[in-house]
Amino acid sequence: MARLSDVIEKFIKSLLEESEGELELQRNELADYFECAPSQINYVLATRFSVSHGYYIESRRGGGGYIRIVCLDVDKNNFLHYLVSEGIGSRITEHDALHIVQRLLEQNYIAPKSAGLIKSAITDKAIGIPSTLKDTIRANILKSMITAVMAWQGK
Amino acid sequence: MARLSDVIEKFIKSLLEESEGELELQRNELADYFECAPSQINYVLATRFSVSHGYYIESRRGGGGYIRIVCLDVDKNNFLHYLVSEGIGSRITEHDALHIVQRLLEQNYIAPKSAGLIKSAITDKAIGIPSTLKDTIRANILKSMITAVMAWQGK
DNA sequence: AATAATGAAGGTCAAAGAAAGTCAAAACAG
């Protein structure tokens, strides 16, 4: 079965496109529309629209309350540079690393093939060895690959 | 008496034919259908659908989870498949690895950007750690990336 | 005018549910 959370995610993203990266919505209304618990909206926002996903959320409670989602626009080079110099750090989990690559893909900083290539290099399975060193190695490789991407400028 | 694992293998292969080499299935559903333990599905996949058998598996847990099986086009990717299943082996030096990638580039298996990306991931410097494990890790990562290239069909 | 009550939002968190993964022991086939 298709996950409801994924459907809601897509829905919000399509709304965001129509409204040029900024959007205000009503939590209960949306929950009603999808016939789910209101807190599921929070779940979707937390797991798919966090800052690390490239979004910023603000909200207000009480009568006339709302949730506003803003699509952050970051400069590609700044972002890549930030990742290599501080974002990734000296160790990174598989989950966090894949998340970064997915973001690079969604922001169109890299092509799907490149994303696939990078992802394939940083999974636990790829690295193979069972050791705490894994996260260190992964960080090194990911930074190295992103550095290669930075060097692509203009082909 | 035909072994169940063989029956499941055949079943999955027939599904793959119907669906043009790519297929998503539910582990529990399949286990249910064959009245076996769910983990037997994993066994079948591990012993008959590995990369060296010419397949690539990805999956997701949790609600709405799935297992996806992709059939790698071994004929078309003969050389790549050879590299992954025997050519590279369990350890490889930086020099030999870079040489292989260069060759893939020259023979047009991969684009210049991809070659650059792959190279950036397999240097001693990228892997970072000073250890005899380096060559093992490099072999693993290189094989994983070449497998990703094999899975590109049509993308 | 100041305060209290009400209702309409949204927030949090933990438990339950729905998958898939791992591993090793037991069973079996040759």
Next chain:
DNA sequence: CTGTTTTGACTTTCTTTGACCTTCATTATT
């Protein structure tokens, strides 16, 4: 006896649900 298959207990990951909490605007009361 040896290698492969089958089973099942336990783990991990991700999603869904619901009970309870907080905030705010509006309206009623003093």
